């Protein structure tokens with residue numbers, strides 16, 4: 012039996028009694044995804060989830076580093092096709108990342124600033140750019 016420790020992750024299940032409560036010992040590490048993302052399990056509701064749940068990294072088969080690279084190119088206002096070429100990813104992949112980024116834009120400003128080391132202005136410009144591109148696409 013694995014020991015439950017205090018982790019900086021919370022249960023994402025809204026019906027769980029420990030939903031969104033930090034500092035409890037209800038979350039255990041539960042293996043890793045193929046792309047290296049840590050998975051967790053809530054011992055109260057038995058739900059498993061990825062570390063990246065509710066972030067732009069969730070459900071993407073790309074490595075975090077690759078997504079960061081794509082986001083940095085978006086922030087520099089490179090076109091989707093140019094980014095696909097530079098990063099050697101499919102155009103649809105770039106569109107998918109941009110899509111998730113756009114969906115998360117308000118909620119994850121802080122996250123992008125700390126994790127991607129973008130300035131608030133860069134982040135603002137990235138959202139504006141992504142939204143504009145989405146209208147055209």
Ligand SMILES: [Zn+2]
Nearest residue numbers: 022027053056
């Ligand atoms: Zn739970």
